[in-house]
Amino acid sequence: MQHLTINEVTVHNFIPVINLKLAESQKNHIASNVYSIAESKVNPCFTPYAIYLGEEVIGFVMTDYDQTLEDKNKYWIPRLMIDERYQGKGYGKLAMNIIIENLFSNDDCSCIRLSTEPSNVSAIKFYESIGFVQTGELLEELEVILQLNKEKWFSSARL
Structure with a gap:
């Protein structure tokens, strides 16, 4: 079985990342990867990553860290997508587990949010x-906010 890894988007993996495709039914639910990468260039809190299966880019994820915000809003995962050819195989869950572990390894990360x-x-x-x-909260009155607490993560069984 090939190994799943996550690496920052660079000039070397930019084209494969922007060429990833969503299923038609998903296209209206998430910003494009090229938009997300552009957003990361004007907002230094965003970090874009390529998700690799072996040597092949199969997905994209972006994190958001703002140390100036209150604890519950410091860490976000604003984007996650897996290419349509690789969906339904557990790679999205595995990628999320890797990102979550990485974020929770920071001392100031008590929870992670997304919307x-x-x-x-x-x-x-x-x-x-x-x-x-x-959480019952809305982001910009448009999206539902979900939260994962560090203590719950480490006390539960995962993938």
């Missing part, structure tokens, strides 16, 4: 299967 459209039921179910819970 999605309320109509994106499959994404909500996916994030809840990892351990995220809906």
Whole structure:
């Protein structure tokens, strides 16, 4: 079985990352990878990553860290996508586990947040299967916010 790794987006993996494709039904639920990478160039809190299966780029994830915010809002995962050819094989969950472990390794990370459209039921179910819970809050009155607490993460059984 090939190994899943996550590496920052660079000039060397930029083209494969922007060429990743979503399933048609998902295209209206997430910003494009090229938009997300552009966003990371004007917002230094964002870090874009390529998800690799062996030597092949199969997905994209972006983290958001702002040390000036209150604890519950310091760490976010604003983007995650797996190429349509690799969906349904557990790679998204494995990638999230890697990112979550990396973020929780920071002493000031007590929780991780993310958001999605309320109509994106499959994404909500996916994030809840990892351990995220809906907070009842809305991001910019448009998206539901989900949160994963560090103590819950380390006390639960994972993938």
